[in-house]
Amino acid sequence: MTIETSPGARDALRAWIDHLRALDGAAEATCTAYARDVTGFLAFQAEHRGGPMGLAEIGRLGTPEMRAWMAAERMRGTGARSVARRLSAVKGFVRWLSEREGFDPTAILSTRAPKFRKPLPRPLPAPAAKDLIETVAMQHETPWVAARDVAVVTVLYGCGLRISEGLGLKGRDAPLPATLRIRGKGGKERLVPVLPAARAAVDRYAALCPHDLTPDGPLFRGVRGGALHPALVADAMARARMQLGLPSTATPHALRHSFATHLLEAGGDLRAIQELLGHASLSTTQAYTAVDAVHLMETYAKAHPHGR
Template identity: 65%
Template sequence: MGLMLSAALRDAMAGWLSHLKALDGASANTLRAYEADVSGFLAFLAAHHGESLGVARLAAASQTDMRAFLAHTRGRGVSARSAARILSSVKGFIRWLAEREGFDPTAVLSARSPRYQRKLPRPLSEDAARAVIGTVADMAREDWIAARDAAVVTLLYGCGLRISEALSLTGAEASLPTVLRIRGKGGKERIVPVLPAAQAAVADYVRLCPFPLAGEPASPLFRGARGGALNQRLIARSMERARGALGLPASATPHALRHSFATHLLAAGGDLRAIQELLGHASLSTTQAYTAVDTARLMEVYEKAHRRA
């Protein structure tokens, strides 16, 4: 693919990715996904026109080109959701490049994203969420592993953390404070209150863990059986065993505990914008979709917020 692109276009791609990393704090995985999405588009456009692709040719991309690209993408069996993500990446690159090179990106930016049904993990009931925490601990083969798994899932449900965020905690948080400073997606930081139950669960794990944790700020808080960083797949397996024992659906995953945190908090009267901050969502619309609440409930929260304003 590289031979089909001009040096200027390859440099532009590298510059865009550097921009995303420096200014937006995009993670390595996110950058790889963006690069793959845009590279696929550029390779298609070069092959579609049968010529090497440069900045000028890319700037001349038409609505017909975009329809052909989306048809090609869907024809490869790519889901509507993934095609929408790819198109979003392409638009991001073209928008950035247009600002630098001074061309009109309307043809690309006006391309319609494929419609898809957003799939979200269904929340557990409050009783089921509590039962999962206890069952995860009951099914572990060693006391310290039981305490570890219980501590992790308590953080997911009690603090609304992503599994990656919980497992990124270090020995510096061995004595869990009343608030955590969490670095989430895109490097964005947020402050998350810690419930006493979560503090107690982590304290129990720290007390039983056979590996030194306190005073180890560069080492992971949650350890695997051999002392290395805990792999999130092990928590997923613990959840799988627990939901089997409790008769819960396959949607009862670690991420569903974070979803349950948000849904239960909103149902209890929590402010939507406060929940947005706790979850680390950049957009309020993401929180609305994520919590999957009904329209009437959203309007009620919205109206209350505006009456206070």
């Protein structure tokens, strides 16, 4: 028999999600994931405790209940990174709820996430990034589609955009200005300079595109005129990297990593790169210093007499 969460707890969860969406500007995908994570947590606790999970019961959860939930997640095969993400969602909900219900959330907020190794970004060497963009141009026989794919990957690499940000550009953004105003994660805006190569690629695509690029419509269009799907960009890059013998990590997101790493290698300031990427925390951007250090050590090992 399944024991359900109380209506009060479900209403509180909906209110928290509405708060994230309206006041914190959380993306819809983030809201959906958080709601799913917290719902799963509450369902487990209801079964574990043998009774409905209401607001009062949430306030009485302690360390044993948190450990039992995390152990059950790992037993189900959930990876450490996913457990950490779900715990973060639970903590966010409980922190918000405790301020309204007046209970002490310390036991939940002090629960430590399982440790996991955060993989370093996998950027492409600058020549490989250039070759990849040139090879993408040969992946479609229809000239305007090929020009479109080149424009997308050039913008991702030349401006350091997430693919959702690149595909979120509107018709009014063409021709690209010298500086783009990008709305990234959490609704945060940042200014990104546009390289001439990116502007030229978008100009060529816009001139060839058979669809009317209306100001409020998507800049990058699918064959039938709708918004371009990210999977089509990934497919074009996958075909190009196979031709070039590049690793499977050469994805659209790798172009963003490449943008940051190549700026750092050229002497770019870490804080400025953080602003360009739209990272909320400098620690996220600092991952690129590790990448750059690895690159430098590999170069040193090849050049040093003892490394040959």
